[in-house]
Amino acid sequence: DTAVSQTPKYLVTQMGNDKSIKCEQNLGHDTMYWYKQDSKKFLKIMFSYNNKELIINETVPNRFSPKSPDKAHLNLHINSLELGDSAVYFCASSQGRTNTEAFFGQGTRLTVV
């Protein structure tokens, strides 16, 4: 009965590969996010979707492409992986776009070798 779940939890891959991370929430929330947490623990927003519509798109390389097939799912596809993409990626969801708690998934630790 996990509220926000991501798969996989760990991902080790070689440079140049393409990989996807999946996220699902069962909270009935309208808004979903992807955050990147680097080695210094800094949490930076990458994307936000509200009812399947992209509403926030930070300065992220276009190798990163989010996809929201429905409001309960937000996947992240990364093309041509680079060493600098190594980080923990967190999916999150919230009810509404503003002033509400964001619930985080358990994170996906991506290591590019």
Next chain:
Amino acid sequence: GENVEQHPSTLSVQEGDSAVIKCTYSDSASNYFPWYKQELGKRPQLIIDIRSNVGEKKDQRIAVTLNKTAKHFSLHITETQPEDSAVYFCAATDSWGKLQFGAGTQVVVTP
């Protein structure tokens, strides 16, 4: 856009003492200020939040204060315990709904 600064980056306290973490924000339109706790290897989890129409909020040993004029807010943890050891993040939500986090504070509570 919103810019959130957080201090200190590390904080070491003796068990039973208080811990205070301070944050400032830049966007005067920001109106929601949550605090998240992240234990090692775990996800960030909300511990307390405050909205711009409130100056102070308390929940057991934790409290948050907000000064909208000065654009700063603070987290206070009293009677710290070893299980309070974690990274704490402040955040601010701007009018677009973008949740901007501070850089985090590593709190270490020593017995």
